[in-house]
Amino acid sequence: MTYNANTFLAYVDPINPDPQTMALAAQAIQTGGLVAFPTETVYGLGANAHSQQAVSQIFAAKQRPSNDPLIVHIADLDQLSQVALVNDERVWELVERFWAGALTLILPKQNSIPDNVTANQNTVAVRMPNNLIAQTLIRLAGLPIAAPSANRFSRPSPTTAQHVWHDLNGHVDIILDGGSTQIGVESTILDLTQPIPTVLRAGGVTLEALRELLPNVVVRQLYLKEGENAPASGTLLKHYSPNAEVWLFRGGNTALVHERMRQTAESYLAEGKRVGILLPDDELGVFTGLRVQVMLMGETNAQLARHLFNALRTLESAGVDIMLVQGLDEAGLGLAVLDRLYRAAEGRVIEVKG
Numbered sequence: 001m002t003y004n005a006n007t008f009l010a011y012v013d014p015i016n017p018d019p020q021t022m023a024l025a026a027q028a029i030q031t032g033g034l035v036a037f038p039t040e041t042v043y044g045l046g047a048n049a050h051s052q053q054a055v056s057q058i059f060a061a062k063q064r065p066s067n068d069p070l071i072v073h074i075a076d077l078d079q080l081s082q083v084a085l086v087n088d089e090r091v092w093e094l095v096e097r098f099w100a101g102a103l104t105l106i107l108p109k110q111n112s113i114p115d116n117v118t119a120n121q122n123t124v125a126v127r128m129p130n131n132l133i134a135q136t137l138i139r140l141a142g143l144p145i146a147a148p149s150a151n152r153f154s155r156p157s158p159t160t161a162q163h164v165w166h167d168l169n170g171h172v173d174i175i176l177d178g179g180s181t182q183i184g185v186e187s188t189i190l191d192l193t194q195p196i197p198t199v200l201r202a203g204g205v206t207l208e209a210l211r212e213l214l215p216n217v218v219v220r221q222l223y224l225k226e227g228e229n230a231p232a233s234g235t236l237l238k239h240y241s242p243n244a245e246v247w248l249f250r251g252g253n254t255a256l257v258h259e260r261m262r263q264t265a266e267s268y269l270a271e272g273k274r275v276g277i278l279l280p281d282d283e284l285g286v287f288t289g290l291r292v293q294v295m296l297m298g299e300t301n302a303q304l305a306r307h308l309f310n311a312l313r314t315l316e317s318a319g320v321d322i323m324l325v326q327g328l329d330e331a332g333l334g335l336a337v338l339d340r341l342y343r344a345a346e347g348r349v350i351e352v353k354g
């Protein structure tokens with residue numbers, strides 16, 4: 001791909017964003033440009049959500065297929081009616097509880113939202129990010145901002161401005177660097193246009209928290225449970241993939257899982273492959289003595305979520321051919337992390353029985 005923009009990378013204090021830098025970024029949005037900005041989940045690649053032309057630049061920059069709809073970001077509740085039709089009492093309860101925050105709602109769309117934002121559907125995805133840089137950008141631009149994650153299509157989502165620069169330098173006008181994102185996985189997508197409220201993507205707002213308001217919420221199947229057969233080829237979407245083979249190990253017996261991971265590492269090393277391992281901190285000792293690169297990702301599920309995409313990208317930059325990672329429990333952000341691991345592994349899942 002050839003470069004078509006002079007990318008301007010600007011550090012912005014996340015607590016006290018510089019007004020001049022923010023004004024420049026807002027102007028870029030108003031004039032049809034692309035601005036990458038931090039949110040509390042991952043970085044977004046933003047454009048004026050009312051402009052078909054500006055939005056088309058997002059698809060070009062990401063090399064994203066046009067049938068994959070975007071999320072519209074707002075900063076104030078007044079903007080919601082510009083984007084979506086709200087004829088459902090549950091919306092107000094949900095936004096009261098979860099906005100600003102990592103919950104995206106699928107609602108009937110307003111006519112003024114161009115078709116390429118929603119991939120020709122009559123519903124729209126909308127959320128209010130909980131990040132001062134994002135909120136300031138939207139307010140100063142005076143427009144809702146359509147923004148997917150700011151990565152090249154099918155790559156791990158960006159949790160730092162450097163990740164955005166790596167994927168999109170030359171294809172975005174301004175990157176606002178507000179440091180590492182806090183949550184580290186994307187927002188939870190909740191479809192309220194279904195007869196039963198349905199989570200389409202697990203994310204930053206946990207299922208446990210959603211259930212407190214919506215006891216009947218269901219989750220669209222995110223990945224295969226133990227013992228289930230793989231779906232027809234093609235239905236397991238390639239997504240979040242680093243440029244290396246990822247293998248996911250699952251099983252109830254941690255010692256056996258580690259044993260199997262060690263054997264797998266040894267056999268790849270014997271073939272001359274470079275191997276990386278993603279590990280929780282407390283398992284540091286498990287792979288000593290092997291010539292592998294280890295990324296420690298913290299201990300709690302929330303820490304694993306925060307560090308996952310950076311770990312995948314860091315091991316990729318280190319040049320590993322193979323990445324080994326084990327599953328985790330589904331509690332809290334664990335469900336979202338497992339979903340991303342399944343997709344990164346593109347179906348390379350080893351169930352360790354015992």
Ligand code: TXA
Pocket residue numbers: 039041042043044045068069070071104106118121123124125129147148149150185186187188189200
């Ligand atoms: O945390 C996030 O959600 C980040 C930050 C930047 O806000 N954004 C993000 O966007 O992850 P993206 O484009 O990578 O994922 C948006 C997904 C789409 O892939 C699509 O599956 C779903 O949202 N989506 C958007 N509009 C939809 C619609 N009308 N119906 C169903 N799903 C929709």
Ligand code: MG
Pocket residue numbers: 148149157
């Ligand atoms: Mg994405």
